[in-house]
Amino acid sequence: MKSIGLMAGAGHQPASPKAAGHGPKAASRQSRGGDKLRVRFMHRDFFEFQPTFKLLIAGNHRPRLSGVGEAMRRRLHLVPFEVTIPPERRDRQLLLKLRAERDGILGWMLEGCAEWRRLGLAPPATVVDAAHQYFEDEDVVGQWIDEECQRDRSKSAAASALFASWAGWADRHGLERELGEALKARGFEPQRSARSRGWQGIVPIRVPASFRGDAS
Numbered sequence: 001m002k003s004i005g006l007m008a009g010a011g012h013q014p015a016s017p018k019a020a021g022h023g024p025k026a027a028s029r030q031s032r033g034g035d036k037l038r039v040r041f042m043h044r045d046f047f048e049f050q051p052t053f054k055l056l057i058a059g060n061h062r063p064r065l066s067g068v069g070e071a072m073r074r075r076l077h078l079v080p081f082e083v084t085i086p087p088e089r090r091d092r093q094l095l096l097k098l099r100a101e102r103d104g105i106l107g108w109m110l111e112g113c114a115e116w117r118r119l120g121l122a123p124p125a126t127v128v129d130a131a132h133q134y135f136e137d138e139d140v141v142g143q144w145i146d147e148e149c150q151r152d153r154s155k156s157a158a159a160s161a162l163f164a165s166w167a168g169w170a171d172r173h174g175l176e177r178e179l180g181e182a183l184k185a186r187g188f189e190p191q192r193s194a195r196s197r198g199w200q201g202i203v204p205i206r207v208p209a210s211f212r213g214d215a216s
Contacts, residue, residue, distance in 0.1 A: 065138040069185050077123055078131040141182040144169045150203050157203040158196055165204035 036048040057063070065072065091097070098105065123131075136142075145151070148165050159180075166179050184190070189200040 062134060068135045068139045073131075073135060076131065077127050078134045079127055080130045140170070140173065140175055141179065141186075145186070145202065148205055150205055151201060152203065153201045155203045156191060156198050156200045158198045161204055161207050162199055162202065165207055
């Protein structure tokens with residue numbers, strides 16, 4: 001992605017998943033966080049600007065998400081490109097044909113802009129469904145809860161028991177082991193006493209045999 005300073009006043013900014021920073025989460029925070037960005041060009045003074053651009057991350061593979069919370073769900077839309085034109089059907093004159101229709105294409109774009117200003121962004125069902133499936137696939141903590149835990153507000157489990165279950169599952173799937181913030185985001189309440197820490201509303205179905213502890 002080019003220098004952020006060049007994005008001042010831009011409405012659209014393409015980027016590769018790698019160039020967008022540490023994935024879509026970092027990039028979307030920069031562009032949609034509401035704060036001014038403080039940047040500078042090489043050997044120049046710093047200046048600030050309010051982001052106005054939409055970030056388009058294009059690639060052959062969907063980037064991994066470090067979080068699937070509500071903030072990310074609001075910011076990210078997934079546009080699936082599911083059609084591959086076979087070589088024998090590809091129109092080598094397509095660019096020339098589109099240039100010939102440029103006035104009509106511009107008018108179509110302006111109509112869409114006016115509708116967006118009037119109604120707001122209304123993504124079609126294909127985009128909504130693709131994004132939903134993307135978040136489901138990336139919600140690895142949710143998958144662990146569905147497969148390895150029981151949700152019950154009347155029960156609680158030691159944090160060490162939950163982490164032992166999660167760590168074993170994460171290792172089998174080649175994932176990082178961070179857990180606490182993901183449980184908070186799902187509404188589970190941490191518990192702390194003089195002797196132990198735990199979580200209310202969730203208990204592991206299975207705990208590795210090497211673990212020594214109790215769930216209540």
